[in-house]
Amino acid sequence: MKTKNYNVVIIGSGPAGLFAAIWLEKLGLDKIAVMDRSPYPAGGLLNDGKLNFDYRVGLDIEELQIDRAAAEGMMQEIKQIFTGFPRCRQVTFIENNKKLLALSAMASEHGAQFIAPEQWHWGTDNGKDLVDYLRGYLKKTDFLLNTEVIAIEKRSDNNFRLDCSAGEKRINCNARVILAAPGRSGAYWFRDLARKLNIRNNFGPIDVGIRLELNRKSYDFITDIVYDPKFIFKTGRHGDKVRTFCTNPGGRVRVENYGTFKLVNGDALSGKKTKNTNFALINTVALTKPFSDTTEFGQSIAKQCFLLGGGRPIIQRIGDFREGRRSSLAAFNSKTNHFEVCKATCSATPGDITLAMPARIIDNLWESLKALDKIIPGILHPSTLLYAPEIKFFDTHFPTDRYLETNVQGVFVAGDGTGKSRGIVGAAISGIIAAQGIMRRCGGVNDR
Ligand SMILES: Cc1cc2nc3c(=O)[nH]c(=O)nc-3n(C[C@H](O)[C@H](O)[C@H](O)COP(=O)(O)OP(=O)(O)OC[C@H]3O[C@@H](n4cnc5c(N)ncnc54)[C@H](O)[C@@H]3O)c2cc1C
Structure with a gap:
């Protein structure tokens, strides 16, 4: 030819x-x-x-x-x-939206920056x-x-x-x-x-964290105003940046397969909604000398999750995450603690995310979750599910x-x-x- x-x-x-x-x-x-x-x-x-x-x-x-x-x-x-x-339809209107100003004020009261872009989907x-x-x-x-x-x-x-x-x-x-x-x-x-x-x-920085899934009723209050709200936290203990990202009202948690590890992500259909909303909470990590290879660092966390999850992402109840305790399968089928309020949309292994990620990242995520719960009460409801790892490899x-x-x-x-x-x-x-x-x-x- x-x-x-x-x-x-x-x-x-x-x-x-x-x-x-x-x-x-x-x-x-x-x-x-x-x-x-x-x-x-x-x-x-x-x-x-x-x-x-x-x-x-x-x-x-x-x-x-x-x-x-x-x-x-x-x-x-x-x-x-x-x-x-x-x-392609507009899902967030920012012109003359007084509710956005109120949300922004509420976020800054709790030390967070709030960004509401004009959004389409x-x-x-x-x-x-x-x-x-x-x-x-x-x-x-x-x-x-x-x-x-x-x-x-x-x-x-x-x-x-x-x-x-x-x-x-x-x-x-x-x-x-x-x-x-x-x-x-x-x-x-x-x-x-x-x-x-x-x-x-x-090497560029990477974002390492988790994906939250909760009954959409707890989050509709905000996603009805902003489809994909962006909250940015600077954590008190470590001074690190943590942010919410990729919110999917009525969406599903999805798995991305990279062969030697798997990552979680999320999406939503236009014509068929679930009862849940999911979004990522991620911690930006940059490395300097003597080890600046964020690819290797991120992959080692992802592989640790893969190992502990038996080849699948890990899922954990928020209460177990707080206590640093492995979630049991029973916790996902039981009706105690209102667990039935949020049924997982993605198949993952009940486990302990805190065992798979560095303490500094876990500290930052937990601090941000607590702040977010003050802005949007209900995030820390016992039925909330956490999936890991959510990693964005923007590392080249x-x-x-x-x-x-x-x-x-x-x-x-x-x-x-x-x-x-x-x-x-x-x-x-x-x-x-x-x-x-x-x-x-x-x-x-x-x-x-
Ligand atoms: C589940 C999921 C949900 C997402 N949701 C959103 C969202 O709602 N909004 C948003 O803004 N972003 C979202 N993203 C991120 C978004 O998809 C990316 O930011 C965007 O696609 C990046 O565009 P790109 O052109 O850089 O690369 P890509 O869209 O990734 O395209 C790169 C292309 O290059 C091709 N390619 C790679 N190597 C080679 C090669 N050697 N030879 C030939 N072809 C090659 C690949 O096959 C691929 O088609 C989502 C991502 C995922 C995984």
């Missing part, structure tokens, strides 16, 4: 990759390819689909080297695209249709699906050669520019490859210029897997910034 030549090959078809392609077409570039090892061009767009439109959520404007106005400008454009999908059950709708924006881009990039070589003419496997076949192609947007699932593959190409990178970070180009000319990065975002909207923004940089590199028009 003849080797194809592209101006740009985008690795990854998640929000970072798709929005980069949409912007490149808009800016007038041709010969664009999006590659993904999956058969369907979606990345994390098939999961839940909560959109947070707030410059403080899901991105770091310092890391992206943009100011608030630039971030908000791009968010408007991204919003226009997503909200053109009829089943389409639900996991609408994910495929949403992706088909987004793909409709792309008229000229080649999609090379079921195609995994294995290796990249920089050639003497400064172009790149990509070696890929497509099922049984090996294929290759050439590109003037590469955009790596491999998401968290491809982060370590790209990190290894980057080292071979002398692309600078270092690439230093870049303001267009997200790495130290190797022609290699751009975007999205969660390269430390440039932490969510769909942030990933889309980073894709747009990279697209602007790629246009400069390919000699086309500059940023608009």
Whole structure:
């Protein structure tokens, strides 16, 4: 087969990759390819689909080297695209919402920062249709699906050669520019490859914690005002940051399988609700010398949970967590202590989370849970369930210029897997910034 030549090959078809392609077409570039090892061009767009439109959520404007106005400008454009999908509906309204001010005051009384972004949601059950709708924006881009990039070589003419496997076949192609947007699932593959190409990178922080599941009646009071409320705590004892994240009213707790360990997560359907609400409570951990490898650190916690849970995540009643006592299976079937109020939506092993995580993290989580219970009474109800481990591995970070180009000319990065975002909207923004940089590199028009 003849080797194809592209101006740009985008690795990854998640929000970072798709929005980069949409912007490149808009800016007038041709010969664009999006590659993904999956058969369907979606990345994390098939999961839940909560959109947070707030410059403080899901991105770091310092890391992206943009100011608030630039971030908000791009968010408007991204919003226009997503909200053109009829089943993406607004779930949090912030304009003239007096209840938000009251909540914010209540949170600060208990030492927490409260952020309520404008939020929209389409639900996991609408994910495929949403992706088909987004793909409709792309008229000229080649999609090379079921195609995994294995290796990249920089050639003497400064172009790149990509070696890929497509099922049984090996294929290759050439590109003037590469955009790596491999998401968290491809982060370590790209990190290894980057080292071979002398692309600078270092370890970013990770978020380690638990997912709470409770009867939704205890939390509807707040999620009726803000679908996914963000509370940020600075803990008194250790001065660490703990935050709530990814709330799913009427949702389900889900398991992500990484082979040697499993993580918990959550989502919600649009058409079918459970009686529960779940959300993550996570503690940000950064490490310095002599051991800065947050990947290894996070994985060792995840593996400890895997070991203790017999290959499944651990589930614990909140009372047992407080006492540092293993939950028994009986505690999940009994009606004592009103345990029947919250039935688990996810299969996990009754165990002791406090045995699997460092004491400092457990201290921070417990302190934050107590503060949260003061803001939203009911969190500490005996029926509340805790699942572990919930870990967000945003642990690979690439230093870049303001267009997200790495130290190797022609290699751009975007999205969660390269430390440039932490969510769909942030990933889309980073894709747009990279697209602007790629246009400069390919000699086309500059940023608009
Ligand atoms: C259960 C769950 C629920 C979530 N809910 C939300 C939510 O409600 N709101 C929100 O904002 N975020 C949510 N997220 C996070 C969100 O999915 C990510 O932030 C987002 O998808 C990151 O986008 P990305 O483009 O960086 O990477 P991804 O969307 O992960 O896309 C990366 C793509 O690269 C491909 N790839 C990787 N390596 C290679 C390779 N070598 N060759 C070819 N292809 C490769 C992968 O197959 C993947 O399709 C959720 C995540 C999960 C797991």
